[in-house]
Amino acid sequence: MVEIENLKFDANGLIPAIVIDSLTKQVLMLAYMNKESLKISKEKGLACFYSRSRQQLWLKGETSGNYLNLVNIKNDCDNDTLLISVQPEGPTCHTGTDTCWGETNNYNPILFLSELQDFINQRYHDMPEDSYTTSLFKKGINRIAQKVGEEALETVIEATAGTKDKLVYEASDMLYHLIVLLTNKGLRIENLAQELLERHTPNWDKKRRIAKSKNK
Known part of the structure; x- marks a missing residue:
């Protein structure tokens, strides 16, 4: 404070x-x-x-x-x-809107990926007992990579012959294990976002956006 x-x-x-x-x-x-x-x-x-x-x-x-x-x-x-x-708790503006500029204050779930990354990093640092994430780290990179492959296969199966709900469930498992894999290799999910940013951003805007993201 x-x-x-x-x-x-x-x-x-x-x-x-x-x-x-x-x-x-x-x-x-x-x-x-x-x-x-x-x-x-x-x-x-x-x-x-x-x-x-x-x-x-x-x-x-x-x-x-x-x-x-x-x-x-x-x-x-x-x-x-x-x-x-x-x-x-509720709208901020006296007019009943979320903000005093009439904007909607919604949480974007994509932001949770960084929170999840921080959580998995903490698991990697603390290695608490009775934690599934800890057990993965202790089994090593080969087992973690295998789990990513298994979850990716289950995701493909649900995409081709399953339901949307099950596809979301299996894809979430795959993404979780991928973050564990990245963490084990000293990387973060933001490294993937950075790579995609560099691929997608037009040349005229690339240097500015990449520099800002790396300075955070």
């Missing part, structure tokens, strides 16, 4: 706060905070702001029930703007 004493408040004792969903990274709203609202936010674990129009503190959701559960607060490089990560 940010240290209040390091922040640069304006002449009215306020600092702008950009609020984002910690899961989707969607920008939800822009508000202002003062020292007291920051302190309350930290203590309650709920985003509290200062209303410039009403000239008073404003605990988001106190009236509507649409609270913003605080995840993290970061300051920018100049210490004069905050980035507030939250988990929203």
Whole structure:
């Protein structure tokens, strides 16, 4: 969490706060905070702001029930703007929309692949007992590669003679084991995404997009 004493408040004792969903990274709203609202936010674990129009503190959701559960607060490089990560309960805007710009704040399941990769990496590091993933790592690369092949074959069978539901199930198994294989070789699923990006991106945009992805 940010240290209040390091922040640069304006002449009215306020600092702008950009609020984002910690899961989707969607920008939800822009508000202002003062020292007291920051302190309350930290203590309650709920985003509290200062209303410039009403000239008073404003605990988001106190009236509507649409609270913003605080995840993290970061300051920018100049210490004069905050980035507030939250988990929203319901719509953020008073008009009933997910964001104050009328955008829909949906979680894209594709983002879970990075979370799954991090989870498998942790399994590789910790090697907890009674874990299927641990057992795969202990059996070595040959067994892991064999499992990828087995799951790929089952995926092909479902694609040609099965149902869509079973195809999704088997393809998910194949992808999981592929991530385990990549992890064992010191790679991540993002390495595959990077390769596909380089293949797909037009030359005029390639250098910029690839450079940005490698700097993350």
